[in-house]
Amino acid sequence: MYVERTSRLGGAVVWTDSPSRPGAGRVLPDGCMDLLWNEGRLMVAGPDTRAYVTEGVSGSWAGLRFFPGQAPGFLGVPAHELRDRRVDLAELWSPAVVRRLTARVNAADDPASGLEEVVLERAAEVGRTDxxxxxxxxxxxxxxxxxxxxxxxxxxxxxxxxxxxxxxxxxxxxxxxxxxxxxxxxxxxxxxxxxxxxxxxxxxxxxxxxxxxxxxxxxxxxxxxxxx
Missing domain, CATH: 1.10.10.60 (Homeodomain-like)
Known part of the structure; x- marks a missing residue:
């Protein structure tokens, strides 16, 4: 079941998804990028130009969907480098840093709240989006x-x-x-x-x-x- 709520980061949305049945899902283009957690793994979903089909991907998911234009400042990576891609966060940041953040998210009361805390801390460091x-x-x-x-x-x-x-x-x-x-x-x-x-x-x-x-x-x- 998919559930979302407004994030404390302005314009962002926090969501969780636990598919109740096997089969393909479909994520439609929306101008956004997401920080993802899936069974103890941190990833980034880049901006899509076509529907992203999730067939073969299983387990519980949590994510923070940034307002369009927010994520590149948080990640330190231009959005076009991630267009139509799903990548491990460790491909963008130091693996040691990602291991520490992953442990924090995994230890949180729920992964979605853990993701939000990580993002809020980082957002305070990088400052406002243009x-x-x-x-x-x-x-x-x-x-x-x-x-x-x-x-x-x-x-x-x-x-x-x-x-x-x-x-x-x-x-x-x-x-x-x-x-x-x-x-x-x-x-x-x-x-x-x-x-x-x-x-x-x-x-x-x-x-x-x-x-x-x-x-x-x-x-x-x-x-x-x-x-x-």
Whole structure:
């Protein structure tokens, strides 16, 4: 069963997942990166450009999902280096440090709380995320065009692209597409008809929505909503 809660780290989410049945899971692109715990192992999930299928991965999971753009400062690694990847934390940090942190998480009352404590301590050391990154996310989530977003923030197109690669793992157009997918899924899950969902989230028509969902999620919108 999947359960999540708001983290004490602003904008982040703490979650746990104990699959109740075998089979593939599907993690959809959302612009985020996660610090993961799985059966005593610490890993990082990079930003996805397509659905990540978890077939063959078992056991209990816990994670802290960073707000888009937060994780690279915490990890000290540009997001584009982790795009579409799942890596052991020891590949990014000193193995000795990772062993110590893993022991802390394993000794916590629950792994999710242990992860959160580790992240909060590290976040206090590295300081705040560039506030411009949150403004980029907020503008694109609101449906603003990339060019308009760059102009409003006083950034050139190339500057915005460089910032986006380092912070989100891909350019602003891909980020906008991923965020639009998440907006559409939220409406459709609330029962909004597909055609209205497409119109309200900036797709040219329902067929455009269907193509984008299939491309990013690997399933049709109906299959996603049906839990398949």
């Amino acid at each position: 506030p411009v990154l949150r403004q980029v996310v907020e503008a694109l989530e609101a449906g603003r065009a990339v060019a308009v977003t760059a102009d409003e923030l006083g950034l050139g197109a190339r500057q915005l692209h460089r910032k986006s690669l380092a912070a989100f793992g891909y350019g602003p157009k891909t980020l906008a597409r991923v965020l639009r997918l998440q907006r559409a899924l939220a409406l459709a899950r609330d029962g909004v008809p597909f055609a209205e969902t497409a119109a309200r989230t900036g797709y040219s028509d329902q067929a455009h929505l269907a193509r984008d969902v299939r491309d990013l999620a690997g399933l049709s919108l109906g299959e996603l909503l049906g839990g398949r």
